[in-house]
Amino acid sequence: MSTETNPLSHLSESEMNQLIERYYAGEKVKDLAEDFNLNLKNNQLVNHFPAKQLDENCPYCSLNLYQPYQPRGGYGNDKKYCRICEHTENTWRTCYCEGCTKTRIQQQQEKERIDLENRQKEQEKLSGAFEFLKNLEAVSLQELTLKERTALGAYSRLCLSDDLTYLKPVLTGNINFSPTPEYTIECIKTLANRNIILPSIISDPDHFSLDSDGSFSYRMLQVHYELNIEEEGLNKVPLLDEVMSPNLNINTEEAFGLWEEIALHECIESLKYNVQVTLNHEIQIGDKTVWTIKEMLKNFSVSQIFYIFYSRTTYALRWMTEQGVYAKHAANSIIGNSQKYADRAIANQYNIKGSWRSHNTLPQSAISTFFFDTVLKIGDDGFVMPPNIERIKRALKVEDNSPLDHAGDDNNTPPPTEEM
Numbered sequence: 001m002s003t004e005t006n007p008l009s010h011l012s013e014s015e016m017n018q019l020i021e022r023y024y025a026g027e028k029v030k031d032l033a034e035d036f037n038l039n040l041k042n043n044q045l046v047n048h049f050p051a052k053q054l055d056e057n058c059p060y061c062s063l064n065l066y067q068p069y070q071p072r073g074g075y076g077n078d079k080k081y082c083r084i085c086e087h088t089e090n091t092w093r094t095c096y097c098e099g100c101t102k103t104r105i106q107q108q109q110e111k112e113r114i115d116l117e118n119r120q121k122e123q124e125k126l127s128g129a130f131e132f133l134k135n136l137e138a139v140s141l142q143e144l145t146l147k148e149r150t151a152l153g154a155y156s157r158l159c160l161s162d163d164l165t166y167l168k169p170v171l172t173g174n175i176n177f178s179p180t181p182e183y184t185i186e187c188i189k190t191l192a193n194r195n196i197i198l199p200s201i202i203s204d205p206d207h208f209s210l211d212s213d214g215s216f217s218y219r220m221l222q223v224h225y226e227l228n229i230e231e232e233g234l235n236k237v238p239l240l241d242e243v244m245s246p247n248l249n250i251n252t253e254e255a256f257g258l259w260e261e262i263a264l265h266e267c268i269e270s271l272k273y274n275v276q277v278t279l280n281h282e283i284q285i286g287d288k289t290v291w292t293i294k295e296m297l298k299n300f301s302v303s304q305i306f307y308i309f310y311s312r313t314t315y316a317l318r319w320m321t322e323q324g325v326y327a328k329h330a331a332n333s334i335i336g337n338s339q340k341y342a343d344r345a346i347a348n349q350y351n352i353k354g355s356w357r358s359h360n361t362l363p364q365s366a367i368s369t370f371f372f373d374t375v376l377k378i379g380d381d382g383f384v385m386p387p388n389i390e391r392i393k394r395a396l397k398v399e400d401n402s403p404l405d406h407a408g409d410d411n412n413t414p415p416p417t418e419e420m
């Protein structure tokens, strides 16, 4: 405040002290103005008081801080400040004085140092955990189930690095590993839990979290893996050949179960896709839906079920549009209507024409391609035929000449529904 405009500038120090004292004692401003000969605008007095010197010191200059006087019974600017370095306290604003700026930089550097130290500690602990993984015994290929061999082969074909040393994260494949995220997790989890694949140290450390006991967990679909398998007489390249182009002694029932499983997930994928693009609704797949699809797969191929879902979704959309029912309600009608349609087709011996796979929207997944083309070598029959044990036997006889003609296979029925 410049002295020219300060109406108190003519007061001596002791007059000023008296004025302040009397102001806070509660005397009327008008009376004070008269007694001290003040030319006040709008009865503003407190604003013209000089800042009061506080007993507190500036943390940087060690000189007293100052603070403006407050209006009687009201609130005003009570910011404490240093006259030398302009440091301020008591304010919600960041102080940009030299001292505070330096302190902030130091605190930031300290924080970065601690963060770095923590990261390094984590890395060290993580390498400890990887040491432990290195010592795990390799799993013999012979011990793997058909599902594990299929998942491993499909994953390797999809994600093996160019230098053949590791598997890239399953999510980075150019096509989906399996028809549904749930099935992908299930397959990768099986391989990882059996130590057939081990998380690799080249993975992004952010995908790991360490527990206090030194063990760690990780994001299964986002880490790199190393293969932890062996086969007598096979070194690296022939071993990888055997993984990716396996020569298997296949058990028909195991193969039938896997056919059903992959077919089920292809149908779920198709149902979810149809409902999503047509009704803009994310359908929840419950036990009843799974059971219904399994029932339909006893008589219909995945291709035919694709068609059934497509046509029933179209009906549901019409229903939703014409009758104004909720998308969720319309979506929930699809599975029941599909089952009815399938039953009607059987009763009336309709020949349901199948849909073909759309290479743009629902391309065949890696595990499906690998299983039908490479393992069973039945190609599109896996898509255009219902899961069929006779077809498997035929394929295995032709391809393998192995004596798989067990009496009793003919009477095999698909697994009971409580398998869900």
Ligand SMILES: [Zn+2]
Pocket (backbone or CB within 6 Å): 058, 059, 060, 061, 062, 082, 083, 084, 085, 086, 087
């Ligand atoms: Zn200061």
Ligand SMILES: [Zn+2]
Pocket (backbone or CB within 6 Å): 086, 087, 088, 095, 096, 097, 098, 099, 100, 101
């Ligand atoms: Zn400051």
